[in-house]
Amino acid sequence: MFSQTVEYALRAIVFLAHKSPQACTTDQIAEATQVPKPYLSKVLQNLGRNDIVRSQRGIGGGVSLVKMPAELTILEVVNAVEPIERIVTCPLGLKSHGKNLCPLHRRMDDALASVEAAFGTTTLAEVLSEPTGSPPLCDPVKSIARKAATKP
Amino acid sequence: MFSQTVEYALRAIVFLAHKSPQACTTDQIAEATQVPKPYLSKVLQNLGRNDIVRSQRGIGGGVSLVKMPAELTILEVVNAVEPIERIVTCPLGLKSHGKNLCPLHRRMDDALASVEAAFGTTTLAEVLSEPTGSPPLCDPVKSIARKAATKP
């Protein structure tokens, strides 16, 4: 239902929000979120073009959130990488009903609307400060120490 | 968000429910739902393997619903062609929390749950008997007459 890319983008953003306003390198994010680094790099570039993150090259550089976690919603992240497309016109070519969707597509759009609403009202700050003891991400955002095993 | 295949399957089922318990040929369904016939045929085969429709070969044959429209939910159709996969375990490999999802994946699963609930509580009969004057499908299930224009 949700693409890999959306999953990866959200993981990265949650991690960045956790570290916000500090910048993190792609390597750090990839390690913590378990996303293949080369692909994560693409996702991050995409998020950069959509003004969700900003990036800084060179030593000491990295990627950081443009907004404060309290001001950034899950929906904004999702829409940056793969916009939720609401059903606004009849998918069949018919112009019979202008705005009226048929019952089927009305239900489908209702489902999309509920997802949009759920994501649109949740900020990254809320995700981070979940009352349950569970840490952000599934991983307790460990200390990022483990070096990759030697690969001959 | 919803795949093309899901969209096609639902269109076909709505049409079949409208005609239920009568059987329809793939050609009729393809015409009414504006789904490419060869592909629709695959989708229908899939629905057949999942006991959503039954098919009858030979002259006078066609495809018909196994259940009554009042007994068939949108969710059953969707799950037949592309199951909604709830997030039950941490997508990161972590076993730290057994059942507890992290806040992010909890929200994502909540969204999936809302879609599942919306689809699971809507029967095809309800879709057909929408109080709004709008006919099923976007198209008023026209008389299926228009032949394809000559394509030189």
Place this chain on the structure above:
DNA sequence: TACAAACAGGACGTCAATGTCCAATTTCCG
């Protein structure tokens, strides 16, 4: 029985999503 209507299933083609790799560029710091 023979023919035509209809689905079944396999082989194939195309394209976008996913993922990898490498050269280029920017930037800090010695």
Place this chain on the structure above:
DNA sequence: CGGAAATTGGACATTGACGTCCTGTTTGTA
């Protein structure tokens, strides 16, 4: 200045979704 750290971007491989086509099989009816 020169090198190391870091992102950027393009080229490439792989896979599954989407779609087409053709041959076979079943079945009703003249």
